[in-house]
Amino acid sequence: MRGQGYDGANNMRGAFNGLQALFMKDCPYVYYVHYFAHHLQLALVGATEKQDSICEFFSMLSNIVNIVAGSSKRLLELQAAHGIEVENSVVSGERETGRGLNQIGNLQRSGTTRWSAHFNYVCSLMDKFGSIIVVLENINNCTTFSNSMRGEARGSLKALKLFDFLFVLYLMHKRMGIIDLFCRALQSKSIDILNAMDSYVIIIELLQSLRDEGFDILLDYVMSVCAKYKIDVPDMNACYMDGIRSVRQRDDISVEHHYHYDVFNSVIDFHLEELHYRFNDTTVQLLRLSSSLEPKNNFRLFDIQHICTLATSFYPANFGQQEMLHLKLQLDHYKIDVVKHAKFQDLSTISELCLRLVDAGKAEQYKEEYLRDSMLINIEREYAEDIDPDEVIDEFYAQKNHRVQLK
Structure with a gap:
């Protein structure tokens, strides 16, 4: 036995009482390698916990999904609204037609241990964005719902139609999409070690390229989505205010500077740090x-x-x-x-x-x-x-x- 690998549970990877420790008592060179796909999940969690805007985004995203997908009746309403949206976008040329395209599915929920589940979670919201707005508006306007439910729908609707929410949504889609192929490759039975390591290097380069060159492209696209759904876009040259005035508030920071450096660059930097930390040089060398x-x-x-x-x-x-x-x-x-x-x-x-x-x-x-x-x-x-x-x-x-x- 020359190696062992599993997820990060303490009873498995614990250095003193975990399964890896029991093996290494008998075989000191049975090196433990953390399950790579699970490492990607931890990298996502780590980057999320370190960024307030990302943490708030996923919290709000979870609330929206719970409200819209909370009953079979609302799911049917979502599917009907999405069907109309797809039909209109096909007519206008915004969507391509073809076998397997534009199917009317349910709103995806996030998984706990699979990176691809989080990516599908974000993709599902993007695809059904307009339909979700319709459902939330119907809940808010329907008097048969309780005041509490209508209040939750109204709060989610306000968050959904904020520039900040949309910017983070499309940033997450871009960042997670780059890594999704790597995650799927790691879960394939046919992938070899060297190709997995090459994929890791490519992922790092793509994330770095996104950081260096992707902000303006992302910003323009988010603005076009805002125009489509009549969402207010802040003045990028205005002084940024976080909504909670504090002694740490900096009056010389513009709105564009905030989204570029405090959100866009910060999120990618945190993720790069997590990946470098979890896929360390010793592990990579051993596998290569x-x-x-x-x-x-x-x-x-x-x-x-x-x-x-x-x-x-x-x-x-x-x-x-x-x-x-x-x-x-x-x-x-x-x-x-x-x-x-x-x-x-x-x-x-x-x-x-x-x-x-x-x-x-x-x-x-x-x-x-x-x-x-x-x-x-x-x-x-x-x-x-x-x-x-x-x-x-x-x-x-x-x-x-x-x-x-x-x-």
């Missing part, structure tokens, strides 16, 4: 080096130097100086005998490679006797615990002398 062992695509990733670096950097107790010399020679032989052999060119996983080595009678050529013996002792440790190594040595020594031949 491990990919050299994979037989996919005719051993395309096979690299002797990477395998040697993996052994010396992460498993020093298993590979001393002498073992490293043997490993290097063995890998040179392996490269010609296995990597370039026709019988081993259609493999996808390391387990398939092991089976093929046995079938081809080559398993004994590429063995690690110490590792195999240690594994046997570990499997049978209930019996091995009763064996005193000193007694074994003394008993062997007490027997008649053995002649040792040096080869």
